[in-house]
Amino acid sequence: MPESTPAQSRSLTDWLCYLETQHHSAIDLGLERVAKVASSGQLCHSKATVITVAGTNGKGSTCALLEQILLAQGYKVGVYSSPHILDYRERVRINGQLPEEREFCRSFTAIEALREDTSLSYFEFGTLAAIWLFAEYSLDYVILEVGLGGRLDATNIVEPDVSVVTTVAIDHIDWLGDDLAHIGREKAGIFRQNGKVVIGDANIVSSVLECAQQLRCQQLAAGIDYNVECLANSWSYTSQALSYHNLPYPLLPLSNAATAIATLEQLGLDLDIASLQRAISQWQLAGRLQTLSQQPLVIADVAHNPQSADYLAKQLTLLAKGRKIVALCAMLNDKDMQQTVRPLLSLVDHWYVSGLSGPRGDDGSALAACLTSAANVVRFETVDMAYNAALSDLDEQSMLIVFGSFFTVAEAIKLSSAQA
Structure with missing residues (x-):
């Protein structure tokens, strides 16, 4: 919609465009x-307890488990995360629910008025809108997932009560470097x-400590300061x-649990074992081993860097249960493709490689070049072409893993x- 369109008349799709x-x-x-x-809108004066979560991998799943446990304890909880998979509204959850489109439109209208002549990126605008939405509810906890890095990420304008790495x-070499x-x-x-x-992470780089x-x-x-047995x-x-015993093994990374x-210990919460066991057993997140x-x-699975691909490879050995593994992979061109596919080379029997559109998309050629040592590599122009071809080749003795990017x-x- 043209910029001259009144803010109050824009749909969510109009706003996102x-x-x-x-910027x-x-x-x-x-x-x-x-x-x-x-500051102009006094947006960061919430009475809620704030948890800010940064990290290369594991942010989203850690936030999801925190949310699930806190909701089960009867608290009012808001979560801001990114990126979304299908629906922009996935970026904000309030008491376990996605806000209505009209609520996002109201928040965007408010931020548009507050910013005046200040230019904001897509993520910055969305972050401020989420903070504005949280202020509309009397929340006990707000969980903020850092978008990129931490120090200079828009979420870092909010003072955390607990900071998590x-x-x-x-990952994100273009912005964070490779050191x-x-x-x-x-x-x-x-x-x-x-x-x-x-x-x-017990093996965290020393600079964090x-x-x-x-x-x-x-x-x-x-x-x-804490250990897992x-x-x-x-x-x-x-x-x-504290000590909690007899916890069930989750499908998502145990370290994130x-x-x-x-x-929760840093927040002073001592949970009953039954509710904790139940939360971990039900723990899931869209796009993660879904x-x-x-x-x-x-x-x-949204694995798109070497660390997440390594975890995916370990889980596939359990999930396959003797089946032949077929992989559909498409990645952005600023990712470490070579090291990301490496953990899966010995597991995958047949590769379907696809291009991704957009300014950061790879047409599939760079990814295919990383698979020269693998047998049975077929390249397709689009994900849908690769997906349909892979499905047609599956049988009861095989499974398909789709990974490489949120897209x-x-x-x-x-x-x-x-197709369902």
Whole structure:
């Protein structure tokens, strides 16, 4: 819709199209502009307890488990996460529900008025709109998933009560570089002086721990301040103050479940074991090891970097149950394709490679070049072509894994729904 269209008349689709054209860059890290708009509207004066979660992988699933546990305890909870898979409204959940489109339109209208002549990126505008929405409800907890990095991410304008770093690995090289120590410091940029922090990876890069020490943070770090013990049929979480035993193994990463528990410990919450067991057993998140079809077995996962692909490979050995594994992969051209496909090379029997549209999309040639050592590689122009071809070749002795990007998984989910 043209920019001259009255803000009150725009649909959500109109608004999203408008936001895509309002800034010179899709990603523009920095807090000055977004903080200026937030200050003018006094948007960051919430009485809710704020949990900010950063990390290369595991942010979304950690936020989802925190949300599920807190809701089960009767608290009012808001969650902001990104990116969405099918519907922009997925980026905000309030008490477990997606807001109506009209609520997003109201929030965008409010931010448009507040920003005046300040230019905001798509993500910055959406972050401010989410904060505005949360202020409309009397929430007990607000959970903010960092979009990119941490120190300069728009979510960092909000003062956290607990700051969480799940993992640190190489990703988003164009914005964060390829130095792990530097990336760790960027993600630890959500820490505050004397603040409460949780570090969810026992092998975290040392720069994250150094930042916590320099800021004199109250720290709960995996392998240092809390530990996970894995048994045959259950696992346990133990810290100096708390212990939970007989916890069920989740499909999503166990380390993220422990990170969520440590975060709740930092908040002073002592949970009954039954509710914790139930929450972990029911823990799931769209696009993360999501089953799209049982017959034939089709699973989608947004793994798009080496660390997440390594976890996917480990889970596939359990999920396949002797089946032949067929993979559909399409990736963005700024990702480390070579190292991302590496963990799956010995598992996958047949590769269907596809291109992705858009400015960061690969036409499939770069990805195919990373699979020269693999047998049975077929390249397609689009995800839908690759998906339909892969389905036609599946039988009861095989399964399909779709991965490589949020865009890839979104397309597979839409195709699966249309064929159901």
